[in-house]
Amino acid sequence: MSGPGDLAGVARCVLCGKPAVTRVRDPDRHLCDDHFIQFFEERVLQTITAGKMVRPGDRIAIALSGGKDSTALLRVLTRLLPAWDDVHPVAITIDEGIAGYRQETLRAARELTSRHKIEHHIVSFEELFNRDLDQILVGREHRACTICGILRKKALVVAAERYGATKIATGHNLDDEAQSVLMNALRGDIPRLIRNAAREKSGFLLRIKPLCLTPEREIALYLMLRDAWTELPECPYTRFALRAEVRSMLSKIEYRHPGTMLHLIDAKKKIERYCAGAPAPAAIRRCQECGDPCSGDLCQVCRLRQSLG
Amino acid sequence: MVNMGDPPSPPPQPPGVGPPLPGDRINADARDALHHNQQPPGRVTKYTLRTRAYLIPPPPGILSLHRLKRDPVYVRVILPDKSEQTIAMGACTVEQVLVLLGVNPIEVIVSRNGRLVPDDAQVSGSDEIRIIRIAHGG
Numbered sequence: 001m002s003g004p005g006d007l008a009g010v011a012r013c014v015l016c017g018k019p020a021v022t023r024v025r026d027p028d029r030h031l032c033d034d035h036f037i038q039f040f041e042e043r044v045l046q047t048i049t050a051g052k053m054v055r056p057g058d059r060i061a062i063a064l065s066g067g068k069d070s071t072a073l074l075r076v077l078t079r080l081l082p083a084w085d086d087v088h089p090v091a092i093t094i095d096e097g098i099a100g101y102r103q104e105t106l107r108a109a110r111e112l113t114s115r116h117k118i119e120h121h122i123v124s125f126e127e128l129f130n131r132d133l134d135q136i137l138v139g140r141e142h143r144a145c146t147i148c149g150i151l152r153k154k155a156l157v158v159a160a161e162r163y164g165a166t167k168i169a170t171g172h173n174l175d176d177e178a179q180s181v182l183m184n185a186l187r188g189d190i191p192r193l194i195r196n197a198a199r200e201k202s203g204f205l206l207r208i209k210p211l212c213l214t215p216e217r218e219i220a221l222y223l224m225l226r227d228a229w230t231e232l233p234e235c236p237y238t239r240f241a242l243r244a245e246v247r248s249m250l251s252k253i254e255y256r257h258p259g260t261m262l263h264l265i266d267a268k269k270k271i272e273r274y275c276a277g278a279p280a281p282a283a284i285r286r287c288q289e290c291g292d293p294c295s296g297d298l299c300q301v302c303r304l305r306q307s308l309g
Numbered sequence: 310m311v312n313m314g315d316p317p318s319p320p321p322q323p324p325g326v327g328p329p330l331p332g333d334r335i336n337a338d339a340r341d342a343l344h345h346n347q348q349p350p351g352r353v354t355k356y357t358l359r360t361r362a363y364l365i366p367p368p369p370g371i372l373s374l375h376r377l378k379r380d381p382v383y384v385r386v387i388l389p390d391k392s393e394q395t396i397a398m399g400a401c402t403v404e405q406v407l408v409l410l411g412v413n414p415i416e417v418i419v420s421r422n423g424r425l426v427p428d429d430a431q432v433s434g435s436d437e438i439r440i441i442r443i444a445h446g447g
Contacts, residue, residue: 008433009432010424010427010431019426020426021426021427022427030427215415216443217443220418220441224418225425234444234445251415254415
């Protein structure tokens with residue numbers, strides 16, 4: 001179906017003159033497939049370098065769900081990490097047991113790590129909490145993302161410590177980060193907004209987000225150009241979350257006012273800087289049940305366990 | 310933005326005969342006509358500036374005059390749910406097609422005739438536009 005006529009009306013790459021596949025912002029320019037891939041990987045490298053996310057000797061647990069963000073993260077890190085001395089990736093997948101969704105993404109995760117020869121471990125909710133997420137959420141679907149988020153973070157930390165990781169890398173992208181800023185602002189939850197700045201000092205396992213300045217759309221495009229795109233289903237619990245509404249609202253604003261998401265991230269960094277050195281709202285303590293760092297008597301997971309009975 | 314005026318109300322017609330009615334979909338057997346940018350038999354959805362309430366208000370200047378009555382362009386669109394729709398528009402870009410279909414351009418990736426293209430690529434007669442929605446979470 002393709003032919004020379006298919007190039008009509010398509011802008012040219014600003015660097016080489018080949019037909020462009022996308023237009024990127026800031027500054028606005030058209031890029032072909034090769035130059036877009038190069039631009040994408042360089043931006044991730046700059047994010048890692050500027051944030052000092054990787055140090056020699058690190059063993060990085062890549063949170064690999066099998067979805068597009070974690071797939072792109074693993075692919076980019078396998079290309080970039082050899083630049084650091086003695087840095088090794090290990091992929092960790094958390095199986096929440098969500099029917100009709102998780103099995104397909106698990107299969108994608110296994111194929112990916114097998115192809116790239118990356119050490120891969122799967123840890124399930126069944127193993128850690130004696131129930132899968134579908135069982136836990138019966139009658140509580142409206143709290144799905146909150147409960148899943150708390151338990152999945154715990155599962156990642158347990159798995160990362162079990163397999164000797166020094167850091168956890170997640171595939172959170174620019175859209176996710178901007179949505180989180182807006183959600184925390186809508187809730188008036190400033191301590192949660194600046195929580196990341198305090199994490200390294202408090203004994204939590206450090207989490208890094210190399211894709212935090214990369215738009216979600218560009219991640220999908222990168223995978224398509226790398227022939228690594230797979231259409232996978234969305235989590236069936238997404239529709240219950242505030243995040244779905246915030247995502248829809250923010251993407252409309254971003255379309256009409258490009259750069260809004262980056263402004264939100266910048267605002268968050270400014271708030272973190274203003275709050276640095278200010279007394280913490282509550283000193284970091286140890287959970288009375290499990291000993292994990294927390295801000296109250298019990299950590300989020302133990303509080304949740306109590307509330308779920 | 311130029312006011313094209315309201316389109317005339319079409320007279321009632323038996324299905325598949327006569328001028329196309331808004332909101333109808335084309336029979337897939339009529340695809341050959343599209344290759345010659347001829348109006349295919351059956352029903353074609355025609356979009357004008359007033360066809361739908363925009364789910365995403367477009368930025369100023371995104372919609373230009375659609376020369377629908379003089380130079381219609383018939384474009385086959387494959388939507389994210391794999392359904393197909395043929396639309397008749399004036400000369401336009403991929404972004405304009407998306408906006409008129411109520412799709413946010415930053416939530417999708419578009420291929421034109423099998424090639425990934427930026428959203429400012431021109432759309433011409435007999436083009437096939439495939440819209441790939443980006444699943445969230447990952």
